[in-house]
Structures are given as C-alpha cells and as structure tokens.
Amino acid sequence: MEDLLGSAGSILESTVRNATPLIFAALGGLFSERSGVINIGLEGLMLISAFSGVVGAHFTGSAIIGLFAALGAGLIFALIHALMCITFEADQIISGTAINLLAVGGTGFLMVTIFGSGGTSPRVNGFGSVTIPLLSDIPVVGKALFDQSLLVYLMYLLVPVVYFVVFRTTFGLRLRATGEVPEAVDTAGVNVQAMRYYGVALSGLLAAFGGVYLSMGLLTAFTENMTGGRGFIALAALIFGRWNPIGAAGAALLFGFAQAITFRVSEQAIPIEFIQMFPFVLTIIVLAGFGGRAIAPAAIGKPYRKE
Amino acid sequence: MSGSATQGNGSALGRIVSGILGPLVFPVIAILLSFIIGAVIVLATGNNPIAAYVALTEGAVGDPLALGRTLLYTTPLIFTGLAVAVPFRAGLFNIGGEGQVYMGAITAAWLGVLLGSLGPVEIPLVLAGSLLAGFLWGAIPGVLKAYFGAHEVITTIMLNYVGIYLAYYLANNPLRQKGPIPGTESIDYAARIPTIGGALGRANYGFFIAILAAIVVYLLLWRTRRGFELRAVGLSPGAANYAGMRLGVNTVLALAIGGSLAGLGGGVEILGVYGNMDVPWVVNLGFNGIGVALLGRNHPFGVVLGALLFGGLSSGAQEMQFVTNVPLELADVLLAVILLLVTATKLVELIVGKRARALAGARLEEGLGS
Numbered sequence: 166m167e168d169l170l171g172s173a174g175s176i177l178e179s180t181v182r183n184a185t186p187l188i189f190a191a192l193g194g195l196f197s198e199r200s201g202v203i204n205i206g207l208e209g210l211m212l213i214s215a216f217s218g219v220v221g222a223h224f225t226g227s228a229i230i231g232l233f234a235a236l237g238a239g240l241i242f243a244l245i246h247a248l249m250c251i252t253f254e255a256d257q258i259i260s261g262t263a264i265n266l267l268a269v270g271g272t273g274f275l276m277v278t279i280f281g282s283g284g285t286s287p288r289v290n291g292f293g294s295v296t297i298p299l300l301s302d303i304p305v306v307g308k309a310l311f312d313q314s315l316l317v318y319l320m321y322l323l324v325p326v327v328y329f330v331v332f333r334t335t336f337g338l339r340l341r342a343t344g345e346v347p348e349a350v351d352t353a354g355v356n357v358q359a360m361r362y363y364g365v366a367l368s369g370l371l372a373a374f375g376g377v378y379l380s381m382g383l384l385t386a387f388t389e390n391m392t393g394g395r396g397f398i399a400l401a402a403l404i405f406g407r408w409n410p411i412g413a414a415g416a417a418l419l420f421g422f423a424q425a426i427t428f429r430v431s432e433q434a435i436p437i438e439f440i441q442m443f444p445f446v447l448t449i450i451v452l453a454g455f456g457g458r459a460i461a462p463a464a465i466g467k468p469y470r471k472e
Numbered sequence: 473m474s475g476s477a478t479q480g481n482g483s484a485l486g487r488i489v490s491g492i493l494g495p496l497v498f499p500v501i502a503i504l505l506s507f508i509i510g511a512v513i514v515l516a517t518g519n520n521p522i523a524a525y526v527a528l529t530e531g532a533v534g535d536p537l538a539l540g541r542t543l544l545y546t547t548p549l550i551f552t553g554l555a556v557a558v559p560f561r562a563g564l565f566n567i568g569g570e571g572q573v574y575m576g577a578i579t580a581a582w583l584g585v586l587l588g589s590l591g592p593v594e595i596p597l598v599l600a601g602s603l604l605a606g607f608l609w610g611a612i613p614g615v616l617k618a619y620f621g622a623h624e625v626i627t628t629i630m631l632n633y634v635g636i637y638l639a640y641y642l643a644n645n646p647l648r649q650k651g652p653i654p655g656t657e658s659i660d661y662a663a664r665i666p667t668i669g670g671a672l673g674r675a676n677y678g679f680f681i682a683i684l685a686a687i688v689v690y691l692l693l694w695r696t697r698r699g700f701e702l703r704a705v706g707l708s709p710g711a712a713n714y715a716g717m718r719l720g721v722n723t724v725l726a727l728a729i730g731g732s733l734a735g736l737g738g739g740v741e742i743l744g745v746y747g748n749m750d751v752p753w754v755v756n757l758g759f760n761g762i763g764v765a766l767l768g769r770n771h772p773f774g775v776v777l778g779a780l781l782f783g784g785l786s787s788g789a790q791e792m793q794f795v796t797n798v799p800l801e802l803a804d805v806l807l808a809v810i811l812l813l814v815t816a817t818k819l820v821e822l823i824v825g826k827r828a829r830a831l832a833g834a835r836l837e838e839g840l841g842s
Contacts, residue, residue: 203625205567205625205629245812249812249813249816252818253816253817253818253819254816254817254818255812255813255815255816255817255819256815258565258567258625259762259766259811259812259814259815260812260815262567262759262762262811263763263808263809263811263812264808264812265759266759266760266763266804266807266808266811267805267808267809267812269756269804269808270801270802270803270804270805270807270808271801271804271805271808273799273801273804274513274799274801274802274804274805277799277801278517278799394633397629397630397632397633400626400629401630404626436641436644436645438637438638438640438641438644439637439641441633441637442633442634442637442638445630445631445633445634446630446634448626448630449616449622449627449630449631449634452616452620452622452623452626452627452630453616453620453621453622453627454620454621454622461623
C-alpha cells in the first residue's frame with residue numbers, strides 16, 4: 166500500500182511536469198484563437214523562447230533575466246505572426262508554419278553563432294524546485310504538487326486567471342466576440358485588429374513561459390528541437406478542451422498523465438509510440454464529432470476588413 | 473474589392489513589374505525580401521553577405537557535384553510540393569505531408585526487404601506500395617472532412633504525428649533489424665534506385681520519377697474530367713455541387729491523391745537515398761513542401777521550380793558554411809522567411825500597388841473554399 170501510494174505520488178508529480186509546458190502554450194493558443202487568429206506556430210514560439218531564455222541566463226547568470234529575454238522573444242515572434250496575419254492578411258496557417266520553420270532554422274543558426282556548435286547549449290541557472298511549507302507535507306499529493314518549479318506555481322495561478330479574464334471581463338467578452346462575430350464588435354466601436362493583436366501577443370508571452378519551463382525548469386540547457394512537438398500537443402489540448410482554459414488544462418493533464426505512465430507500464434503492454442500518438446488520435450476523434458463535437462470560434466482564420 | 477476607390481493608386485513601376493512577372497509577383501517579392509533579410513542577418517553576425525551568397529550559389533550549381541546534390545535535395549520536395557498543390561486546387565489544405573512521407577517510407581522499407589532480392593523489378597512494386605500507403609493515409613482526413621466535418625488543416629497536422637509514431641513503432645518492433653541499432657533492415661542494393669552517375673555524385677533517378685509525377689499531375693488536373701471536377705470544386709464548391717459533382721468524393725480523392733504523392737516521395741527517399749528507415753528518421757520534408765507549393769503557385773511545373781530553389785538553397789548552404797563562417801542553417805531561415813511572406817497580400821500591395829497586385833492574381837484564400 167505504501168508502495169502504491171508512493172508511485173501514485175510520483176506519477177502525479179511527473180504528470181504535472183509534463184502538463185505544465187502544454188498548459189502554458191495551450192492558454193496562449195486560447196487567447197490567439199479566441200480572437201480569431203489560428204496559431205499553429207505555438208511550437209516555434211516555445212522553441213524560440215526556450216532558446217532565448219537560456220541565452221539571457223547564460224550571459225547574465227540570472228534566470229530572471231533569462232525569463233524576460235524569453236518573454237521578449239516570444240512576444241516579438243508572436244507579433245511577426247500578428248503582423249503577417251492581421252495587417253498583411255497572409256494566410257494564418259502558412260504564417261504559423263513559417264514561424265515553426267523559422268524557429269528551427271533560427272535557433273540552429275544562433276546556436277552555432279553564439280555557442281560555437283549545434284546540439285546542446287552550456288548549462289545555465291534555471292528555475293529549480295521550491296518546496297512550499299505545510300502544503301508539501303500533505304500525504305501523497307503534497308510533494309507532487311507543491312515541490313515544483315516556480316513556473317509550475319505560476320501555471321496553477323494562470324489557469325483560473327485566464328478563465329476569469331476570458332469569461333468574466335469586458336476584455337474577454339470583446340476578445341471572444343472578435344473571434345465569433347467581428348462585424349458586430351466593429352459596429353460596437355471596438356477595434357477588431359487591435360483585439361487580435363492583443364490575442365496573438367498574449368499567445369507569444371504564454372508560449373514563452375512554456376518554452377522557458379522546458380529549457381530552464383525541466384532542464385537547465387537548450388537542446389535543438391527540444392520542444393519535440395509539444396506545441397502541437399498544446400494545440401491538441403486546446404481543441405480537446407474546446408477552447409476553454411479549464412478544459413485545455415484538463416486535456417493537458419490527461420496527455421501529461423499518458424506520458425507519465427509510459428515509463429511505468431512494460432514495453433509489451435503498450436508500446437511507447439502508441440502513447441505518444443494518443444493526444445493526436447484523441448483530438449482527431451473529437452474533431453470528427455464523436456463524444457460531442459469540438460467547434461472552433463466562427464471567424465477563425467479569416468482576415469477582417471472594414472466595409 | 474480591388475481598388476475601385478484607388479484608381480491610379482498603383483505605381484507605374486508596380487504595373488510594369490506585374491505586367492512582366494504576372495503571377496510571379498508574390499513569389500518574387502517573397503524571395504527578394506527573404507534574401508535582403510538574410511543579408512542583414514549575415515552582416516549582423518560579422519560576415520560578408522555577398523561572399524556568403526556567392527558561395528551559396530556555387531554550392532548549388534557551381535559544379536556537377538553541387539548540381540547533383542541540388543537534384544538530390546530537390547527530388548523529395550517536388551513530391552511534397554505536389555502533395556500540397558493537388559488538394560489546394562480542390563480548395564483543401566494538406567498540412568499532413570510529413571506523416572504521409574513517413575507512411576510511404578516505412579512501406580518501402582518493409583516491402584523492399586520483404587520482396588528480398590528480385591533486383592530492379594522490385595523498384596516499381598515497392599513504389600506502388602508507397603503510393604498506396606500514402607493514398608490511404610491521405611484519404612483519412614478526406615473522409616473525416618467530407619463525412620464528419622472535421623477541418624482538414626487540424627486533422628492533417630494531428631495525423632503527421634500519428635504517422636511518424638506509427639512508422640517508428642513498425643521500424644522498432646515488427647520490422648526491426650537484428651543488432652543494437654534501432655531501425656529496419658537494409659534493402660539490397662540491386663533493388664535500390666540507381667544513381668545517375670557521371671560527376672553528379674549521389675543524385676539518383678528518383679529526380680526523373682519526381683518530374684514524371686509533376687507531368688502526370690498536370691495531365692490529371694487539366695486534361696481529365698476528374699481533374700476538372702477537382703478544380704471546379706476548389707473554385708466554387710456551390711456551383712460544382714449544383715452541376716452534379718459530388719463534393720464528398722472529390723474531397724476524399726483530392727487529399728488521397730495528395731497523400732499518394734507524398735507517400736511516393738517517401739518511398740523514393742528510402743529506395744534512392746537511405747536504403748532503410750532508422751529511428752529517429754528526421755527529414756522535415758512535409759512542411760517545406762508547403763513553401764514549395766506556394767512559391768510554385770500550386771501549379772505542378774511551378775512546384776518543380778520551387779523545389780529546385782529550395783533544394784538549391786539547402787545544397788548551396790553546405791558549401792557556404794565550408795567557405796565562409798556562415799552556419800548552413802541560414803538556408804532554413806531563408807526558406808522560412810519566404811514562406812512567411814509569400815501569401816502576405818497587403819505587403820505585396822504596399823510594394824507594387826493595389827492594381828498591380830490584382831493583376832498578379834487573386835488572394836490565396838479565394839481558392840480555398842471551406
């Protein structure tokens with residue numbers, strides 16, 4: 166029994182670790198998509214931020230400055246996506262794909278330019294585990310939930326905050342309306358393009374937290390392509406969670422749990438590759454309408470032009 | 473909306489430019505801006521952009537060996553470019569080229585070993601298998617779109633990873649070779665696509681298979697009834713439906729044909745270049761195929777040109793890194809920037825004027841009925 170509880174605790178702990186970057190990026194994608202801009206560039210935004218954070222921390226020795234460098238990079242590249250999609254009316258899918266490719270090529274280029282070779286960067290100071298007194302003493306769940314990186318605690322706060330902002334504030338109402346009926350928002354005197362810029366900018370900042378958690382929370386170095394598809398899993402979580410912060414976080418936890426048990430079940434029971442494809446298969450199933458269809462914001466993907 | 477209120481706003485220069493270049497306005501502007509941005513990046517890292525671009529060009533077409541390498545890199549991009557272009561003509565966006573390549577590749581890696589030592593006769597059989605695997609894999613998002621209403625952009629993205637992991641599962645388990653290295657067994661050299669030879673290095677006849685595929689796609693789209701239907705559905709789904717064309721069938725076919733082209737590309741890579749599938753097998757061909765297709769304006773012959781540009785840049789980058797101090801990843805950055813800019817309607821208007829842009833062709837999305 167002791168043993169079982171102990172392993173439940175460690176599965177929970179690793180579920181939270183796996184889910185954290187997904188939740189940050191999915192919350193980011195939520196702001197962008199709720200405003201009507203598809204962001205399949207989450208993967209690239211995370212990668213660029215993971216790299217920028219390490220560069221910032223490497224040259225200053227400060228994890229906090231690294232975090233701000235990452236937020237800056239995430240914001241800049243998100244704004245490039247916004248400029249292309251909103252102002253220049255480029256195709257949103259293509260712009261997002263380009264951001265992903267730019268992230269892979271750009272970080273590869275800069276790894277060689279800054280650190281002299283590709284592969285893995287030097288180690289930097291990161292956001293290690295901070296034990297919260299009392300809470301971490303709760304049996305089983307305490308250590309799993311409250312002996313984590315500072316960024317994980319930030320994630321705990323962000324999920325309800327994002328929910329509140331999106332569903333209980335004027336800004337949130339306008340954001341959602343911009344993604345559903347931009348004409349009505351325009352008629353009401355709200356600047357549709359500005360709302361979309363805010364949405365995409367927030368997606369860059371939130372994806373940056375996810376990227377920093379990968380390179381400076383889970384690890385303390387940047388490795389090329391270290392996001393490994395997590396941006397797309399976050400996108401899957403967002404859709405599976407029906408563009409709702411609580412739903413997206415729940416989906417990310419489910420995907421994180423699947424990853425967490427990968428190393429505990431024997432190879433013969435479920436091959437690792439099937440667990441890796443689980444989030445994607447599940448998302449396809451809900452998109453096809455089995456178990457209640459996932460419906461995207463109505464005006465998503467279309468540039469808005471004033472009549 | 474093309475500029476009734478802005479008569480005369482289009483600059484004379486813009487009109488001349490677009491008059492000459494016509495539909496090439498978008499690609500040419502994207503390529504030029506990308507090279508300018510690339511030059512700024514090279515300058516910022518303390519290198520000489522002119523020297524870098526000279527080395528890049530020499531590395532792409534400077535000698536037969538370089539040219540051979542360019543053809544080697546161009547071949548799979550023609551396939552993945554066509555895999556985007558055909559569905560695009562039917563108003564569908566195939567982001568799933570990557571997964572389709574893996575399905576074609578693992579099928580080739582399997583059949584290539586299974587058929588043993590039939591020699592060259594094996595090649596068409598194996599490639600037919602890859603084509604079929606890609607067709608079936610591509611049909612999945614088609615069916616999900618046509619009969620379940622799931623948007624093909626998201627399902628093809630998700631299917632990329634499903635395809636990659638499925639291929640890895642097969643390569644790691646039932647098809648795994650003996651020994652410590654994960655991956656499938658090597659295919660007999662007699663059953664591989666031969667190199668062209670001469671001074672062209674590793675370039676193989678797969679390039680001509682790709683050219684043949686482009687010609688077949690052209691004939692299919694513009695010389696057959698089915699092709700007419702596909703294009704009609706893409707231009708105006710409502711009208712096509714009214715004319716009795718079945719949207720569902722055409723949707724499934726368009727994505728399945730796209731998948732079969734990417735699958736064939738994966739098979740050609742295995743038989744022409746790799747000889748087996750290692751795990752991990754990283755090629756990143758599907759996403760670059762999107763850029764190739766858009767540069768080529770989703771026309772099969774344009775796709776060939778776009779693939780040559782992308783292949784040439786990747787090939788030349790190696791020489792550039794060798795001769796100058798510029799990392800070869802610059803090529804990836806240039807390609808990404810081209811893709812970023814190639815559909816930027818308003819940016820093109822800003823540069824050549826509205827009327828010129830209108831001459832250059834319709835907005836991208838107008839071809840994409842959803």
